[in-house]
Every structure is written in C-alpha cells, then in structure tokens.
Amino acid sequence: MVKVALISGSLRKESISTKIAKAVGELFPEGYEAQFVDIGSLPMYNEDLETDNPPAEYIAFRNAIKESDAVLFVTPEYNRSFSGAIKNAVDVGSRPYGQASLEGKPAAIISQSMGNLGGFGANHHLRQTLVFLNMPLLQQPEAYIGNSGDLFDENGKIKNPDTTQFLQSFVNAFVDLINRYNR
Numbered sequence: 001m002v003k004v005a006l007i008s009g010s011l012r013k014e015s016i017s018t019k020i021a022k023a024v025g026e027l028f029p030e031g032y033e034a035q036f037v038d039i040g041s042l043p044m045y046n047e048d049l050e051t052d053n054p055p056a057e058y059i060a061f062r063n064a065i066k067e068s069d070a071v072l073f074v075t076p077e078y079n080r081s082f083s084g085a086i087k088n089a090v091d092v093g094s095r096p097y098g099q100a101s102l103e104g105k106p107a108a109i110i111s112q113s114m115g116n117l118g119g120f121g122a123n124h125h126l127r128q129t130l131v132f133l134n135m136p137l138l139q140q141p142e143a144y145i146g147n148s149g150d151l152f153d154e155n156g157k158i159k160n161p162d163t164t165q166f167l168q169s170f171v172n173a174f175v176d177l178i179n180r181y182n183r
C-alpha cells in the first residue's frame with residue numbers, strides 16, 4: 001500500500017482546505033491510502049525542546065511522515081503566503097538536522113482562497129520551502145482554487161463536476177510522480 005499524508009494548512013473546524021484535502025484523498029486509486037495528518041497540535045518549533053525529550057507531538061508527526069510515501073499539502077493563502085501552521089509543520093518535519101522526515105518525499109500542493117487568485121502566492125512560497133527539503137514537486141497541473149467559498153454544497157460535496165475532474169487529473173499526475181520515486 002502506498003501511503004499519502006494529507007496536510008491542511010488551516011486549523012479551523014469548517015476549513016475549506018481541510019475539506020479539499022479530504023475530498024482529494026478519496027480520488028486516489030486502489031493500492032493508495034490517503035491519511036489525514038493533523039498539524040494543529042504541534043507546539044511552535046523550538047530547538048531547545050529537541051535536546052532531551054522532544055514533545056510527543058513532534059515525534060508522532062515525524063513518524064506519520066516517515067511512514068508516508070508522499071505528502072499532499074492543501075494551503076489557504078494567508079497574507080500572500082502559505083499558513084504559519086504549515087510552516088511550523090515543515091520546520092518540525094525538517095529536524096533533527098540530518099534526519100528530516102520530509103526529506104526527499106514526493107509532494108504536491110493545492111492552494112485555495114475565497115478570492116479570484118486561488119492562493120498563487122501561497123502555492124509558490126510553499127514550493128520554495130519544499131525545494132530546500134529536496135522534495136520532488138508535482139509541477140503540472142498546478143492547482144490554484146479560487147472562489148473556494150462556493151466549492152462545496154450543503155452536503156460537503158464538490159458542486160462543479162469540472163472541478164472534480166480537474167482534481168482527478170491532478171491526483172493522476174501526482175500518482176505518476178510518486179511511482180517514479182517509489183520503485
């Protein structure tokens with residue numbers, strides 16, 4: 001079974017990012033298991049906490065990433081960048097030095113915002129950060145989901161079939177990328 005960690009950059013209960021992450025998780029083919037990895041309980045990264053007894057949340061997060069073959073990030077745009085929650089998770093997953101659990105894992109990014117631009121700034125800032133961790137990134141298709149307040153119906157289903165079709169093509173391309181690195 002190929003495991004994909006789903007990370008949402010928004011911590012609020014009704015987060016659209018989280019809903020997208022979970023909806024996209026269902027589009028993976030047989031043989032893939034998409035698992036939501038919570039980042040909301042991670043203490044702010046502090047190197048001092050690493051010395052003797054790192055927080056249990058750091059260890060659990062790092063183990064969840066280590067056990068995954070790939071990572072899908074869904075981020076809202078916060079002030080033209082990705083959310084601080086994702087930055088904190090990436091910082092935790094990048095340490096201890098030389099033992100980064102995120103290192104080299106294939107990854108894909110979906111950004112979303114309620115405005116028209118679909119979190120373009122968030123998407124590209126996150127790319128810059130993941131490059132430093134040597135994570136092979138899905139290049140195409142790019143996923144900038146704009147007007148996201150209108151994405152889901154009252155039953156939590158994606159309203160527009162074209163959007164579902166686009167997300168399916170995104171997942172298919174991500175699966176190809178994962179397969180290239182997972183031999």
Ligand code: FNR
Nearest residue numbers: 010015016017018076077078079080112113114115
């Ligand atoms: C935002 N929002 C926002 N939108 C945008 O298009 N560009 C931006 O720079 C920002 N900045 C920003 C900062 C902060 C602190 C908040 C809380 C919100 C709007 C934001 O992208 C929108 O609310 C998201 O859809 C929220 O995502 P979740 O929480 O539903 O996943």
